[in-house]
Amino acid sequence: MTQGRRSIHGQWSSRWAFVMAAAGSAIGLGNIWRFPYLTGENGGAAFVLVYLAAVAVVGLPVMMAEVMLGRRGRQSPINTMRALAAEEGHSPLWQYLGWMGMLAGFLILSFYAIVGGWTVAYVVRTAGGVFNGMAPKATGDVFDGLVGDPERLLAWFTVFMLMTTAVVSRGVRGGLEQANKVMMPALFLILVVLVGYAMGNGKFTDALAYLFTPDFSRLTAASVLAAMGQAFFSLSLGMGAIMAYGSYLSEHASIPRTTLQVAGMDTLVALLAGVAIFPLVFAYGFEPQQGPGLVFKVLPAAFGQMPGGRLVGTLFFVLLTFAAWTSSISLLEPIVAWLVENRGHSRIRAAALAGTLAWALGLGPLLSLNAWSGYTLFGKNLFDLVEYVTANVMLPLGGLLIAIFAGWWLSRTASVEELGLGDGLAYRTWRVLIRYVTPVAVLIVLLNVTGLL
DSSP states (O other): OOTTOOOTTOOOSSHHHHHHHHHHHHSSHIIIIIHHHHHHHTTTHHHHHHHHHHIIIIIHHHHHHHHHHHHHHOSOHHHHHHHHHHHTTOOGGGHHHHHHHHHHHHHHHHHHHHHHHHHHHHHHHHHTTTTTTOOHHHHHHHHHHHHHOHHHHHHHHHHHHHHHHHHHTTOIIIIIIHHHHHHHHHHHHHHHHHHHHHHHHSOHHHHHHHHHSOOGGGOOHHHHHHHHHHHHHHTTTTSSHHHHHHTTSOTTSOHHHHHHHHHHHHHHHHHHHHHHHHHHHHHTTOOSOOTTHIIIIIHHHHHHHSTTHHHHHHHHHHHHHHHHHHHHHHHHHHHHHHHHHHHOOOHHHHHHHHHHHHHHHHHHHHHTTTTTTTOOBTTBOHHHHHHHHIIIIIHHHHHHHHHHIIIIISOHHHHHHHHOOTTSHHHHHHHHIIIIIHHHHHHHHHHHHTTOO
């Protein structure tokens, strides 16, 4: 199936180990931080329905394609794309798809780890009772104080990068697999506990109506595009992580089945996060349209006022930390794999080098939130600019190129063989989606971002 190739980095011990790891990569701050506030900003249930459709029509076909390419190449994304292009008789320039994905993941990690540091800091603050009895303005001041202090922010950022590097340095089975085997079940357990708490202590019926009773009059073109972008961001597509994880997948595992499970778990977590958060938002008189501050400014005020809020809030930020951590290790993995393959470094040395580079790169976005806040480029500070370019340009562009290569440049024989669907209706449906529907949808997102649409 993969022409005898084997990854020098090892292999997942089982299909379920891959599902846990890929779900860990996909399930991150995009689900628990970004999805709820985007839902609040874009009209609730109608946005949710469009998001679910985008996952099915755009996200899932690209995820299948990315895992398929990774497993067929059995190397880091750069070397995989170089090998597959040569195998199919195409230009070696396709290796730059791997470079772009790896660069996107590396840039994302540089600011993502800063937000990961916020989550660790909030675990400590919430457990210590800092938010007990606080009003929303006061909790907002706590967040602004953390972000505005470069020394404190640097300390938490460094802690989170050390956590990430330590896991990746231990390898596929000893690090990535073991971490996800522990953190993913813990994440689901904590989320279920929080949903149970919200059912008994929040305005649960109001939240369900908000999330699942659509009012299409509130849906705008911008909302549709936001839902498509969120589906792409949430599934970790186009950044090399899923391709790298796919390279460690057994040839006996079904790619359609495993990717469907990963996408399903990712979507379930996003919906459960909304079900856990919005009952408390409504119960304590907050508005859902709070934007990115919903988690770090509004929810701590709710936790500070509710019975048992100290425990519930601590659990919530532990959940958020696990989600950020499982995603960050997948962002570091592609560059570590490339360093091992191309520079002959040991896994520990490669992880230390890549982690240090990501930490150094993150200093710019970190300082742009405080000491360098007066400097902007294209009207954005460096943190916002890197987030905007990666999430709205590099990831969709990477996904578009993956769809083009998998749908048009990879031979039909190769894709039939890897996907294991035969040549029936299921395969033909995927092929139509990856060749026509997905590229058009991603192009629309890209044209909108660039202002051409």
